Each structure stands twice: as C-alpha cells, then as structure tokens.
Amino acid sequence: MKIRLDTVVKTFDTFRAVHGVSLDIESGELVALLGPSGSGKTTILRMVAGLEYADAGKIYFGEGDATDIPVRNRGVGFVFQHYALFPHMTVAENIAFGMKVSKVKRSKAEIDARVAELLHLVKLDGLGERFPTQISGGQRQRVALARALAVDPKVLLLDEPFGALDANVRRDLRRWLREIHDELGITTLFVTHDQEEALDLADRVVILNAGKIVQQGTPEEVCRNPNSAFVMKFLGDANRLSATVRNGTASVGGIGFAAPDVADGKAEIFMRPNDLDWSAEGGGVAAKILRVIDRPDGRRILATTDQGETLELDVAPETPAEAGNEGFVTVRRGRVFGAG
Numbered sequence: 001m002k003i004r005l006d007t008v009v010k011t012f013d014t015f016r017a018v019h020g021v022s023l024d025i026e027s028g029e030l031v032a033l034l035g036p037s038g039s040g041k042t043t044i045l046r047m048v049a050g051l052e053y054a055d056a057g058k059i060y061f062g063e064g065d066a067t068d069i070p071v072r073n074r075g076v077g078f079v080f081q082h083y084a085l086f087p088h089m090t091v092a093e094n095i096a097f098g099m100k101v102s103k104v105k106r107s108k109a110e111i112d113a114r115v116a117e118l119l120h121l122v123k124l125d126g127l128g129e130r131f132p133t134q135i136s137g138g139q140r141q142r143v144a145l146a147r148a149l150a151v152d153p154k155v156l157l158l159d160e161p162f163g164a165l166d167a168n169v170r171r172d173l174r175r176w177l178r179e180i181h182d183e184l185g186i187t188t189l190f191v192t193h194d195q196e197e198a199l200d201l202a203d204r205v206v207i208l209n210a211g212k213i214v215q216q217g218t219p220e221e222v223c224r225n226p227n228s229a230f231v232m233k234f235l236g237d238a239n240r241l242s243a244t245v246r247n248g249t250a251s252v253g254g255i256g257f258a259a260p261d262v263a264d265g266k267a268e269i270f271m272r273p274n275d276l277d278w279s280a281e282g283g284g285v286a287a288k289i290l291r292v293i294d295r296p297d298g299r300r301i302l303a304t305t306d307q308g309e310t311l312e313l314d315v316a317p318e319t320p321a322e323a324g325n326e327g328f329v330t331v332r333r334g335r336v337f338g339a340g
C-alpha cells in the first residue's frame, strides 16, 4: 500500500511540530524517518497511524483519503519502544489478541495456526507459553512485531522499536527486521534518531530537522551527497575548517576543493575523519596531536591546527603518532558549504 503525505501540518497549542511535510512512500518500501530529538518524527508517524490528526494537509493510503479515518480502521500495525506487551498474557495470547478482538471472525484453530506461523516468522518457536517477563527484551520486541503483523496490516509503523536494547541486540534485530520486511513486502515506516540504524535498514532515508524534511534519498545518496552542513554533521562525525571561496574553489592546506554552488566569501569545509591523513613531514594543514585513541579497527588522532581548529582523523593502526607530535593533516576529500 502506497502512502502519501501532502503538506501535512501539526501544531500543539502554539508550537508547530510539523511544517507542511510532503512525502511519498511507495508500496513495499522501507522508509526511515531520521532526525534529532524533537524534529517531529514521532508526530508524523502518529499522524500516519491515525493516533494524531493533522491540522492541515492530507494523508492518502493508496488512492483513498485516510486523513480522517480513525486508527482502528486504518489497517496499520505498530511497534513502539514503550508499547508494552500485556504482562498477564502469554506470548501466544499477546500475538492472538488483535485477531480475537477484530471484526474479522476467525476460528480458534485458525488463530492457533496463525500464532504458530508468526512465532516461526519471528524465530520464537516453542516460546508461546512463556509470559513477557520470562523472555529477553529483544524477544519481547519480536513478539510485539508478531502481534502487529497478526492482523495483516497494510502498513507497518515502527517507532524506535529497538531503542531500549543494547547495541549488539539492536544490530541483530535490525538485520532480522530487514529480512522479514523483504519476505513480507509490507510498506514500512520506521522512526529512529540513530543514523547507523536508518542507513543499515532503509531503502530510503528521510532526514528531518525542526519539523521539516531537509533531505531524502537512498542511504548512498544522503551519505555521498549531503545537501547541507546540517545533514553532513548529523549523519556522522564531521570535521570543520574555515575557508574562503574564490571563483568556485575553496582552498585549505594548499588543496583546492570544488565549490561550484557556493558564493565567493567565507565558507566551511567538512571532512569525515577517514577523509584525513597524518604525516610527520610534507604538505597539508600544519597541526599538533592532542591525543591518540586506539580502537580495534584503527587509530583516531585528535589534533589542533595553528588556527586552533580541532580535527579528528581516522588513520591506519600502525600510523606513528603520539600526543605532542607536530606534523601535517592531508585532506583527501571534503565538502564545501557557505558559512551560514
């Protein structure tokens, strides 16, 4: 089921949380809404769910106008971080709940068969008789997903479903969710403030800031072509150096960077830590090492330039570097934005 948001607005009292957002989600697509806290992600998801009504604009499910359809008639399944399971019901009863209260009547045998199928889908075969307190946090979220899927929703809505779990469990669950999505082909909207999660999981990432979409595209598009300093900084660690643009080129440490769309004058060059290298001699931006941090996959150098700008460099683990060393930062890649 395709979903379309057309200039949707939401205001709480006098505070506008969502500013005329328009968004198309194709049938079968997995879209991540990504943004910092307070950027409006949950509010948008709740409007799609029908848990919150838009003050202006329209929401379409397929060709139909769903803007005023209440949540129970929208055919959506949701999993929220804090949308707890019913503690007094077993895992199987939790999964069966939606089917039992649905307008669509099913026999007990049909419900039992569907529960067994869903337990298998979420890889919890044999755990149907346990209570929620007798399974792990990751397993509980898998039950929550099975419960959401039980009523064959047209759309699946997920709000930070793995937010409360530890990093390794989150990673496993997100791969698993992607597999389930590919198997079922259900249109899915996923809210997260975790960049890695969005990039790992989604077909398309929609980046929000202060209630507006600031960029959207495939993970490759947003990573390789961030369209603003905000997106560049939000998507991952970014270094910033001041520069001056002249005739479409910004230069730093003797290296010129193409800045065709940036007006002459003050600008900022942003670089990822692995866009930078360290050398004891040669050219580049003169700098002094403040700290060296060793990690399993490499070495991070914190250095400061003569202008007092701090840089973070990810270099090969064998790179000779010690606090106090003076040397040069070479820049392999950078992206220029006008200073704003």
Ligand code: ATP
Pocket: 012, 013, 015, 017, 035, 036, 037, 038, 039, 040, 041, 042, 043, 044, 193
């Ligand atoms: P987070 O990642 O912290 O959950 P979010 O991007 O999901 O953030 P929303 O929960 O959509 O953000 O909130 C957007 C803005 O709207 C915030 O400033 C929030 O304080 C405000 N807001 C949300 N719900 C309400 C409400 N019921 N009443 C008043 N303000 C609200």
